[in-house]
Amino acid sequence: MNSNLPSNYSTSALILTITSKPPNRQKAKPFAGSRKDQIIDVARELMIDEGLSAVTMRRVARESGISPGNLHYHFSNYELMLGALLDAVLEPYLIKFETLKAESQGNPVTALTAVLEYILDDLASKKTTMFFPELWVLANRDDKAEQQMGKLYDTYMGALIGLINDIRPDLSKKRTKEIALYICASIEGQTVFIGYETTHKQYRKALKKITLTTIMKLVMETD
Amino acid sequence: MNSNLPSNYSTSALILTITSKPPNRQKAKPFAGSRKDQIIDVARELMIDEGLSAVTMRRVARESGISPGNLHYHFSNYELMLGALLDAVLEPYLIKFETLKAESQGNPVTALTAVLEYILDDLASKKTTMFFPELWVLANRDDKAEQQMGKLYDTYMGALIGLINDIRPDLSKKRTKEIALYICASIEGQTVFIGYETTHKQYRKALKKITLTTIMKLVMETD
Amino acid sequence: MNSNLPSNYSTSALILTITSKPPNRQKAKPFAGSRKDQIIDVARELMIDEGLSAVTMRRVARESGISPGNLHYHFSNYELMLGALLDAVLEPYLIKFETLKAESQGNPVTALTAVLEYILDDLASKKTTMFFPELWVLANRDDKAEQQMGKLYDTYMGALIGLINDIRPDLSKKRTKEIALYICASIEGQTVFIGYETTHKQYRKALKKITLTTIMKLVMETD
Amino acid sequence: MNSNLPSNYSTSALILTITSKPPNRQKAKPFAGSRKDQIIDVARELMIDEGLSAVTMRRVARESGISPGNLHYHFSNYELMLGALLDAVLEPYLIKFETLKAESQGNPVTALTAVLEYILDDLASKKTTMFFPELWVLANRDDKAEQQMGKLYDTYMGALIGLINDIRPDLSKKRTKEIALYICASIEGQTVFIGYETTHKQYRKALKKITLTTIMKLVMETD
């Protein structure tokens, strides 16, 4: 999933705008947000650059230029900091998908295409490529993370379901959800192969096309 | 990817047999393999049960009933042990896919279906659900892991390419590979959603059907 | 030492009434005392329930619902807070013993018995069992605590000395004090064995009888 | 309780010899025992000199001249180290009391007197004065410590019971135990008042005499 849309990449009108706070702020020191936001921002950078295992209380404190004691004042334990980090990364997507669901009017096919493109483009970003696999691992072990991830994908799939239903109101609720799940899963998997600096990134364009075609055909033709 | 095939699950004749050594050996104490194999076996269990972060030299040593010093004799540093662990988990798949490529005769559509089913079933196993996301994270940070993962997926895609080519010899090499990549990625992504004890596991059967249908149609109809 | 006298336990007329403020106040939120008293009350509960090592500035602040900064406004360092805590716990006893000394009229044997019973009953209370050993440890290391403890036991022994002198005016001052010291020490020691939830608490009644008999005989017969 | 008997203090023949390893070894660096013994020895000194709260893993490691990691190699957690420390301090007493019970022949009155004197003298030692109150506090909060303390006092009281029974075979088992409990408790309490560097240490001699007289009379005359 992407928030730095390489917009020259679009093949269809992207009528959706990201209304949430931009996930990638300037790296410059003078930071506007609260201390908590500042900390989480540092944690996110760390996670993106060195992985979740580098996101320790002490590392984050050091990188934030504050003492471990002070970090613990703001996040009284690691779990809380991690939860806040996940929230901070996931929130923009959540807002995005909620907005999508609310605003999707006009041609539903165009709207669905836009959503798929958004996801397919986003997955090439460093943040997404680095973050989501970590989230998947986390969700396998940690109930809280699983919930946070679940909430995201539920919202995401909710948006898909709405759009599919606009296109194919004849499908049952169950069938619609199954189709949405296939779409969601089959796109997420591409992160590993055509994500940021991955081995098959040169196939990004081709895969995007295949994906769009295949999915649109599936939605149109399934019964 | 799966090694404990719930065979009553099959929807097509599974003509392929797993010829590789079974990834889940007996847990019983009298262990046949070398000391190194023994150690890696313990490491794998640990990884499956508690995640890669639990696979430390000390934990593996303790769980293996040997001293840290002795573990370092066998694997002189962590990286080496990790590499051996990845190899050990990936090897059966490698052998499987190489066998597949070599043996795939008869009806290529049936053969491709069998491969896809194998992967779709395997992804529901605990081992696969736990291991692969960890591998994806690792590959994002660690060149060695990326190589090992790359080798696996190259072999896997090699098999797919061979089968697609049997079905659609008219497609260009490039196109064939793109199709194979879509297949591979779209299936891997399902691990996160319908893997072992995941939130959408009840959709496993439905998703398998959609996946098989969609992919076969793609292979048949793409140009 | 006890303030919740299980009065059905008495074997002699208890002519003494506790005039000091009750050490166990109502736990209810609307607290009448000053903020300082409030804080110390929280500290005492903490000490009784979790030991002196749990009585940290932060714990007390948190439990009192105030900030660490504010706690430091009231007690500018830990030592001061601890001193106030000791005072607060010891003060009721102090008042009790001073009252005793002043009021002991009538039969001195009955009066002495009443004092001993008071102590013997009190030592079974949670507060006393938990607090006094902590005080003894503290007094071994900390001069201030030693002084506070010394003041208590001086007052306690002063009362005993007065009563012994009423019974045995023939004894020398020195001898009287030695007897008082034996009484005091031999009773305090019972805290460890028949105090609140201790291993020999079932011997409380028997030990009380032995103690009273032995001490009264000692007072009567010593020379 | 004492192991450095100030022998010029005795008023009766002390026929018992301490057969256990001496609890107070030379402070000199060249230490004969195992590394574990060495560590516990350091821990004991620390406890005696600065209290149990100074006995932290890091302090003990530093004072022992080893790294924290190495200390954790020998005692894998604090609880274990503490347990070993308690054991190390209590063991000599345990051996002493077991020996006492086994060897007490000849005049039982002399033997009982010897035991009481041993305890009364020992309680004036720094080690005992510092250690036992800490143990009492610990036993109030920690089951393991309570057990270790209980074992000691059980053995101690076992010895007393044996001797009382030799003197007064006419008493019931229950009564004998009650008398032993009074003796034990009333002497332990003296630690706080006439222990090492305590406020009433000048009364040590007098209190010893009162104690011996009172207890012997109690044993002889009780019914």
Place this chain on the structure above:
DNA sequence: TATGAATGAGCATTCATTCAT
């Protein structure tokens, strides 16, 4: 009076690694 934010030292514990035996 009160808070919020901060510090820096200390805590128990785990880690990869080394090395003599």
Place this chain on the structure above:
DNA sequence: TATGAATGAATGCTCATTCAT
């Protein structure tokens, strides 16, 4: 091959205390 003993850095966390507001 194997162990036992060691190191030193890192981890999450708690602490008394300070200070501007």
